Amino acid sequence: MAPLLQVENLTIRFPRAEPVRNLSFEAGEGExxxxxxxxxxxxxxxxxxxxxxxxxxAQIASGRIAFDGRDxxxxxxxxxxxxxxxxxxxxxxxxxxxLNPVMTIGRQIGEVLRVHxxxxxxxxxxRAIELLELxxxxxxxKRVDDYPHQLSGGMRQRVMIAMAVACKPKLLIADEPxxxxxxxIQAQVLDLLDTLRCELRMAVVLITHxxxxxxxxxxxxxxxxxxxxxxxxxxxxxxxxxxxxxxxGLLAASxxxxxxxxxxxxxxxxxxxxxxxxxxxxxxxxxPRCAEARAxxxxxxxxxxxxAPERLVACPFTVPVEAMPHAAAFxx
Amino acid sequence: xxxxxxxxxxxxxTDRQVEAAEQPAPPTPAEAPSWSNMRAPDARSQQSxxxxxxxxxxxxxxxxxxxxxxxxTGFLAFVILIALIAPxxxxxxxxxxxxxxxxxxxxxxxxxxxxxxxGRDVLAGIVHGARISxxxxxxxxxxxxxxxxxxxxxxxxxxxxxxxxxVRLIEIFQTPPSFVLLVVLVAIxxxxxxxxxxxxxxxxxxxxxxxxxxxxxxxxxxDFVVAARSLGYGHRRIIFSEILPNALPPIIVTxxxxxxxxxxxxxxxSFMGLGDPNVVSWGSxxxxxxxxxxxxxYLTALPGLAIVVTVLALNLIGDGLNDALNPRFSQEG
Amino acid sequence: xxxxxxxxxxxHYKSRDGLLRAVxxxxxxxxxxxxxxxxxESGCGKSTLGKTVLRLVDPTDGRIVFKGEDITMLDQRxxxxxxxxxxxxxxxxxxxxxxxxxxxxxxxxxLVVHKAGDRAERRRRxxxxxxxVGLPADSVSRYPHEFSxxxxxxxxxxxxxxxxxxxxxxxxxxxxLDLSIQAQILNLLVAMKKEFGLSYLFISHDLxxxxxxxxxxxxxxxxxxVESADNATLWSDPRHxxxxxxxxxxxxxxxxxxxxxxxxxxPSPSHxxxxxxxxxxxxxxxxxxxxxxxxxxxxAPGHHVACHFADxxxx
Numbered sequence: 005m006a007p008l009l010q011v012e013n014l015t016i017r018f019p020r021a022e023p024v025r026n027l028s029f030e031a032g033e034g035e036x037x038x039x040x041x042x043x044x045x046x047x048x049x050x051x052x053x054x055x056x057x058x059x060x061x062a063q064i065a066s067g068r069i070a071f072d073g074r075d076x077x078x079x080x081x082x083x084x085x086x087x088x089x090x091x092x093x094x095x096x097x098x099x100x101x102x103l104n105p106v107m108t109i110g111r112q113i114g115e116v117l118r119v120h121x122x123x124x125x126x127x128x129x130x131r132a133i134e135l136l137e138l139x140x141x142x143x144x145x146k147r148v149d150d151y152p153h154q155l156s157g158g159m160r161q162r163v164m165i166a167m168a169v170a171c172k173p174k175l176l177i178a179d180e181p182x183x184x185x186x187x188x189i190q191a192q193v194l195d196l197l198d199t200l201r202c203e204l205r206m207a208v209v210l211i212t213h214x215x216x217x218x219x220x221x222x223x224x225x226x227x228x229x230x231x232x233x234x235x236x237x238x239x240x241x242x243x244x245x246x247x248x249x250x251x252x253g254l255l256a257a258s259x260x261x262x263x264x265x266x267x268x269x270x271x272x273x274x275x276x277x278x279x280x281x282x283x284x285x286x287x288x289x290x291x292p293r294c295a296e297a298r299a300x301x302x303x304x305x306x307x308x309x310x311x312a313p314e315r316l317v318a319c320p321f322t323v324p325v326e327a328m329p330h331a332a333a334f335x336x
Numbered sequence: 337x338x339x340x341x342x343x344x345x346x347x348x349x350t351d352r353q354v355e356a357a358e359q360p361a362p363p364t365p366a367e368a369p370s371w372s373n374m375r376a377p378d379a380r381s382q383q384s385x386x387x388x389x390x391x392x393x394x395x396x397x398x399x400x401x402x403x404x405x406x407x408x409t410g411f412l413a414f415v416i417l418i419a420l421i422a423p424x425x426x427x428x429x430x431x432x433x434x435x436x437x438x439x440x441x442x443x444x445x446x447x448x449x450x451x452x453x454x455g456r457d458v459l460a461g462i463v464h465g466a467r468i469s470x471x472x473x474x475x476x477x478x479x480x481x482x483x484x485x486x487x488x489x490x491x492x493x494x495x496x497x498x499x500x501x502x503v504r505l506i507e508i509f510q511t512p513p514s515f516v517l518l519v520v521l522v523a524i525x526x527x528x529x530x531x532x533x534x535x536x537x538x539x540x541x542x543x544x545x546x547x548x549x550x551x552x553x554x555x556x557x558x559d560f561v562v563a564a565r566s567l568g569y570g571h572r573r574i575i576f577s578e579i580l581p582n583a584l585p586p587i588i589v590t591x592x593x594x595x596x597x598x599x600x601x602x603x604x605x606s607f608m609g610l611g612d613p614n615v616v617s618w619g620s621x622x623x624x625x626x627x628x629x630x631x632x633x634y635l636t637a638l639p640g641l642a643i644v645v646t647v648l649a650l651n652l653i654g655d656g657l658n659d660a661l662n663p664r665f666s667q668e669g
Numbered sequence: 670x671x672x673x674x675x676x677x678x679x680x681h682y683k684s685r686d687g688l689l690r691a692v693x694x695x696x697x698x699x700x701x702x703x704x705x706x707x708x709x710e711s712g713c714g715k716s717t718l719g720k721t722v723l724r725l726v727d728p729t730d731g732r733i734v735f736k737g738e739d740i741t742m743l744d745q746r747x748x749x750x751x752x753x754x755x756x757x758x759x760x761x762x763x764x765x766x767x768x769x770x771x772x773x774x775x776x777x778x779x780l781v782v783h784k785a786g787d788r789a790e791r792r793r794r795x796x797x798x799x800x801x802v803g804l805p806a807d808s809v810s811r812y813p814h815e816f817s818x819x820x821x822x823x824x825x826x827x828x829x830x831x832x833x834x835x836x837x838x839x840x841x842x843x844x845x846l847d848l849s850i851q852a853q854i855l856n857l858l859v860a861m862k863k864e865f866g867l868s869y870l871f872i873s874h875d876l877x878x879x880x881x882x883x884x885x886x887x888x889x890x891x892x893x894x895v896e897s898a899d900n901a902t903l904w905s906d907p908r909h910x911x912x913x914x915x916x917x918x919x920x921x922x923x924x925x926x927x928x929x930x931x932x933x934x935x936p937s938p939s940h941x942x943x944x945x946x947x948x949x950x951x952x953x954x955x956x957x958x959x960x961x962x963x964x965x966x967x968x969a970p971g972h973h974v975a976c977h978f979a980d981x982x983x984x
Contacts, residue, residue, distance in 0.1 A: 042847040156934040157711075186710035186874060188931040191918035198926055213848060216877075216920030243922055257852035259881035261919050266900065267704075267859045267882055272852040278817050279847070293849075559765035563828070566723050567779045568752030577778070581769040 006070065007032040008207045009054075009175055014067035016049050016058065016231075022065070023049050024231045026305075031207040031224075033174070036198070038210045038222035038239070044279040046231035047211045051179045054209065055094055056084050072174060090120040093168030093206075097180035099160035103152040109136075109163045110148035116170045135166040139196060158189035165196065172204050179211045194221055215258060219243050227251050230279055230289035232305065236316040247317040250275070250290045288319070296321045398660040405656020411649040419466040426460040430616045434460075441634055452635050453628060458621075462642050465618040468611075469646065472533050473599040479537035481591055484544025489583075491545070492552025493575050502549065506542040514539045515601070522605060528612045532605060536598045547590055551583035558582075585658045592654030596647040603643055618643050670737050672836055672868050673699040673722065673755075678731035680714075680721045686939040691717040693892030693941070694731075696965075697870075699836060704862070704869040706883030706900075708876060708915070712935050714892040715872045719838045722870065723757055724748055735836070753783055756829035760841035762821035766813040772799075772824055773809030779831050794831065801864075802827045802857060819850035823857065830861060838870045843878060855882060876919055880904060888912050891946045892938055894965065898972040908968055908979040910951050945977070953978055 007030040016024040024046040031037040041047040052058050054069060056076060069076040072091065076084070088094075096102045104112055113135055114128035123131055129148065136144035139162040152160055161181060168176055178197060182190035198221060201208050212218060218225050219239050227235040227248065235248040246252045253275040259265065265272075277293040287302040288294070294301070298321070308316045399405055428434070433455040434447075441450040441458075449458040491502040509517075521535040555561060556579065564578045603619025605611050611620050618639040625635030680692035691714040699705045707715045720726040722733060724740060733741045740751050759765035766775060773795060780791040799808055802823040813821060822842060829837050842858070843851040855878065861867060873879050879886055880900065887897040888909060896909040907913045914931035933950045936942055945963050948954040957977055965975040 042849060158934055186935070187876070187915055188710065188918045189934065191920075191931070194920075214920065215848070216922075219922030220920040220925060239922065254848055257849055259852075259855070259877045261877045261880050261904065261916065262921065264901070265881060267855075271856045271859065272881065274852045274856060275849040276853075278819055278850060559759045559761055560767040562720070562725055563757065563759060563765050563825075564767075564778075565725055566752060566755075566757045567782065567828070567832070568749040569778070569782050573778075573782065578767055582767065 006073070007035075008072060009209070010068075010070040011050075011054070012068040012070070014050070014053060014069065015065040016046070016053055016062055017065035018062050022231060023062075024053070027067070027228070027231070027233055029226050029233065029236065031175070031209055033207055034201065034205045035223045036201060036208040036210055036221060038212060038218040038225045039228060040212055040215060040218050040225060041228035042213055042279055044230065045228040047228050048179055050228075051094070051177050051209065051211050054175075054177055055088055055092060057088075086120075089116055089168075089173075090171040091173050092175045092177065093171075093173040094177040095161070095164045095168045095179065095181050097183050099157065099164045099184075100152065102164060103160060105152055108149050108151055109155070113148075113163070113167050113170055116167050120171045131170075132166075135170055136163070138169070138200070139163070139166045140192075141166075156189075157185055158192060161185060161189075161193055162196065165193075165200070169200055169204060169206070173206060175207045175209065176201070177209045177211070180213070181210070182217065183213070190217075197221075215243075215254065232289055232318065233308065233316070234290065234318045236308075238314055241312070241315060247311060247315070247322040248290075248319050249294045249296050249322070253293075253295075395660040399656050402656045402659060404652045405660075408649040408652030408656065411645060412653060415466050415646055415649070416470060418463050419470050422463045422467055426457070426463055428460070430460040430464040431456060431614075438632055440632075441638075449638055450634060452621075452625065453632070458635065458638060461616045461621050462618065462639055464616050465621060465639060466642070466646075468529055468615050468617040469599045469602060469619075469643070471529060472536065472602040473595040473650075476533045476536035476540060476598040477591055477595045479533070480541035480544055480594065481587070483537070484541040484546075485548050485580075485587065487541075488545035488548025489552050489575055489580065492549035493556055493571070493579065495553070499549070502545065506546055509539065509542040515604070518601060518605070519608070519610060522610050527605075527610050529615065532602055532611060536601050540594055540598065543594070544587065544590065547586055548583060551586060552579055555579045555582050588657050589654045592650045592657070596650040599643065599647060599650075671698045672701045672703075672736060673697070673870070674734045675722060676732045676734075678718070678721060678733065679729045680717050680726055681729040684939055686937065689937075689939040690892050690941055691938055692721060692728075693938075695889075695892070695894055697722075697887065697894070699868050699870055701835070702862075702866060702868055704871055704882060704884045706871045706873060706879040706886045707889055708873055708879050708886060709889035710874060710915075710935055712891075712938060713889045714938065715889050716840055718889070719757070719840050719870060719872050723755055723838055724751075725757075749783070753832040754834050755836045755838070756832065756834040758822075758825050758829050758837060758839045758842045761845050762818050762825055763813075763845075765825055766821060768813050771810055771812055772804075775813075775824065776809070776828055776831060779828065783832060785832070798827045798831055802830070802861075817850075818846050819853060822846060822850075822854050826854075826857060826861065830865065833865070834867070836868045836870065838872070840872045841874070842871075844873065844875060851878070858882070876915060888915070891936065891941055893946060893975065894973075895947065895975045896973065898969075902969070902972055906969075906972075908972070908974040909947075909976050910953050910978075911947050914950075914952075945975075947976075 010030045012028050014024060014027045015022060027050060029037060029039070039047045039050060049058065049062065053064055054076070056079070058064070064077055067077065071087075076087070079087070103109070110129055110132045113132040114123070117123040117128045117131055133144045133148050136147060141147050141159060141162055147155075152163070155163065176197075181197065182193050185193060194217065197208065200206065210218075210222060222239050225237055225239050225242050226233055227242070227250065229250050235242070235246070235251050242251065243255065246255050253273070256273040257275055259272060275293055286304060288297070288306055291297045291301045306318050306320050308318045309320070311317055311322065434457050435444065435451045435455050437451055437453050437455040439447050439451040441448065443450060447457050447459065449462065451457055452461075487502055491499040518535050518539050521538060522532060525531040525535070561574060561578055564574050569578070602611065602617060603622065606617045606619030607623040607626075609623060611617055621639040622636045625632065625639075629636050675695060675697040678692055678695045678697070679690070682689040682691060693714070695718060697705070707718065709715045717726060721728050724733070724743070728741060731741065732739060735751060735755065738751070740748065743751065776795045776798065777791050780786065780794060785791065786794070795809060796806060799806060804820060804823055804827070808816075808824070813824070816824065839858070843854050846854060858869070859882075862869065871879070871883060883900050885897070885899050886903045887894045888911065889895070890911050896903065896907065896912045903912065904916070907916060918931060931950055936946075936949055942949050944960045945951070945954070945958040948958040951958065955977075961977075963975045963977045965973050966979075968974050968979050
């Protein structure tokens with residue numbers, strides 16, 4: 005059986021740039037796929053493309069987004085509207101911007117139910133309270149009449165999640181759902197998302213820049229750099245044994261709570277340079293910042309190879325898996 | 337993890353590179369700095385555009401490359417020139433009767449735009465009218481800008497009691513309909529170019545003060561202002577050098593519209609007969625021509641056209657200035 | 670004599686909900702050459718504390734002593750001399766630079782204000798510092814919007830360094846930056862500290878960054894310091910339940926799919942709970958905690974905790 009979501013060779017084009025190029029990944033029912041990347045990697049555009057909500061000027065130039073047996077790219081606007089909010093839910097980074105400030109949260113959740121399940125009045129309200137309980141909002145019966153500004157950031161994100169899962173979607177897209185939250189609240193929200201994934205058997209596409217979040221919560225990880233997939237692996241493999249120079253650099257550059265490395269012991273390892281837009285250029289986008297780069301890297305984008313089972317990497321000069329120093333070097 | 341592990345890893349990678357017998361590309365700068373961060377690698381990757389012109393010159397360049405703004409400036413310059421040389425090209429009093437009444441434009445080459453019901457030269461009227469319109473528009477705006485910006489800036493920057501006081505004052509001025517207030521003010525004083533100008537300034541400054549205050553309140557909280565305070569800058573420097581340049585674009589746009597509004601208000605006053613009776617203005621020309629609008633429509637249309645095009649030119653200039661003074665839009669320039 | 674010492678500092682604001690106690694009785698010492706980190710979640714008052722120390726916000730009560738001089742009540746004029754020695758680096762590299770000034774103007778202005786040298790001398794010092802923080806020399810004629818986030822943070826650092834300060838308050842200096850840029854900026858801060866003998870008051874919510882960057886750590890919760898210890902001790906032997914909860918919430922691959930979440934939200938600083946201010950979220954709370962505020966007391970040399978049960982063994 006084909007996986008629930010299958011993205012093949014997705015290319016997103018702006019008039020003068022291609023922020024996402026030839027991107028493929030898939031996510032099965034009940035699975036969390038994490039897409040990691042820094043700003044400018046194209047990860048958020050990818051999320052919007054899945055919902056067909058790309059900003060003006062951007063368009064899907066080629067590729068296929070197969071969801072539940074249908075190609076979303078070929079779907080008309082009406083069909084897509086039916087899918088959004090019902091079969092595919094989405095939550096965003098900043099819940100304050102995505103909630104309507106002049107409407108109670110109960111009405112906002114009710115709106116989703118009205119549109120997709122034709123629930124009205126008392127039934128919608130009762131279901132809204134159920135949903136608030138589902139996302140662990142205490143005193144849901146009272147909270148349902150609150151306005152967004154009366155809630156804390158964590159609570160607002162819970163309300164967003166309640167709206168996103170109101171119609172029991174098959175797929176939930178979470179675009180940096182915890183970036184704006186504090187670390188203790190982030191743990192609560194990620195735990196909630198994971199519980200809902202289990203209970204509702206949803207596939208979750210988790211877009212994030214936080215490698216720690218990925219390591220703890222994802223089933224599969226796609227690492228993006230300048231619009232390209234540079235590596236894909238199971239999280240354990242990725243952190244024990246990163247293959248692409250970019251992934252290796254990122255892991256080496258992040259300070260960790262669990263090791264005793266201190267500034268008096270030495271400098272953090274750095275990735276030189278910063279991400280530059282990969283508009284129209286050929287070759288590996290990471291080349292200008294890569295310590296392993298050679299002349300051939302500038303000729304064409306290295307194809308994805310399979311160095312080990314369930315792994316993909318887009319670098320021909322990667323260290324062979326068996327030659328890696330002990331995995332513990334990279335544990336978080 | 338430690339850096340040694342990374343070094344090992346790099347070592348392994350290099351060995352493999354040698355095996356692959358590839359010609360390594362030179363991706364990193366050759367120098368070996370004592371601190372790795374001193375390479376400022378992220379600085380390198382950014383293309384350093386050779387921008388060495390100063391802010392003002394660059395803004396001018398952008399402004400001059402905007403055709404709308406150029407048209408506006410060109411037309412306004414033309415009107416100003418006309419106003420300046422009016423006594424030279426029409427040395428006589430434009431209110432004196434010089435020809436046969438109701439000459440249509442083009443009928444008599446001596447009066448290219450015709451004459452009015454009393455036989456006064458329409459072109460001379462429009463040329464001299466430009467003087468009073470521009471004088472009132474520019475001076476009234478300059479006065480209300482000075483007053484409004486200073487008060488608004490002080491209130492917005494310092495807040496507290498000064499701010500409360502100013503807000504009350506603005507409310508007093510903005511409660512009655514502004515044109516009614518203007519009529520009352522002019523009616524109390526004897527109508528002359530000076531009193532009309534002052535009256536217009538008095539009813540216009542609250543708009544500027546309000547806008548400036550709002551901008552200052554918003555910008556005051558920005559990090560770069562906090563940074564300026566943390567560096568020990570004085571109030572005057574923060575107000576004029578840090579905040580004001582950022583608050584200017586909306587003020588500039590408003591001020592160009594204000595010149596236009598002032599010209600319109602002066603015309604409206606003159607139209608109602610509340611203008612200076614001793615000088616000709618576009619508004620008074622329309623006023624005297626309005627009863628003849630069916631028979632001699634050119635008497636209202638021509639000064640009306642002068643007002644419309646001048647006001648339009650001012651608006652175009654305002655838009656152009658806004659684009660030019662904002663560095664974020666000026667990259668293409 | 671410590672470089673900076675703050676005692677019983679309080680910063681309260683009037684707000685619509687009543688009195689907002691952002692900083693509510695903080696003692697803090699920064700020694701010369703030391704990096705003291707202030708960690709806590711948003712709303713705990715750490716940024717307000719940083720700004721109060723700089724006298725950008727007026728304190729309600731308490732004392733701020735810098736190099737032996739009480740600066741708590743100093744007027745703006747006399748503060749100017751102090752400002753040369755205490756500087757700030759901001760979180761948002763986009764908001765902290767005036768978009769209408771070229772980098773050269775931004776960097777020269779502090780020297781003009783403090784009447785440091787003639788024009789040529791000032792230009793030379795600006796060029797020096799630009800090179801030192803690793804920006805290309807032509808940066809001075811460019812505007813903030815032409816730079817990337819990491820580069821702007823370098824400009825912010827250059828500006829803070831220009832007046833040869835002794836203490837720099839860093840308010841989340843890397844949290845707005847991408848991971849690959851964070852390490853560059855942290856390394857730059859370390860290098861500058863070594864070169865200029867700086868002390869840092871480092872405000873952050875990111876425990877991993879603090880683990881690398883700090884000499885001493887103070888954990889702040891709802892306007893108060895709840896635990897303070899030197900870096901290694903704090904992470905190996907955290908005593909306050911809040912410190913432990915924060916550490917447990919940092920994502921960790923060895924705890925696959927298992928969060929150890931701390932329940933509830935941070936209460937509003939205008940409605941601080943009575944007794945121990947953490948009791949509403951604390952897994953160990955007893956009746957004692959609900960009624961009596963714990964004292965901030967030493968549990969080991971250099972290790973202070975504000976918890977009634979700080980002597981209980983770690984679970």
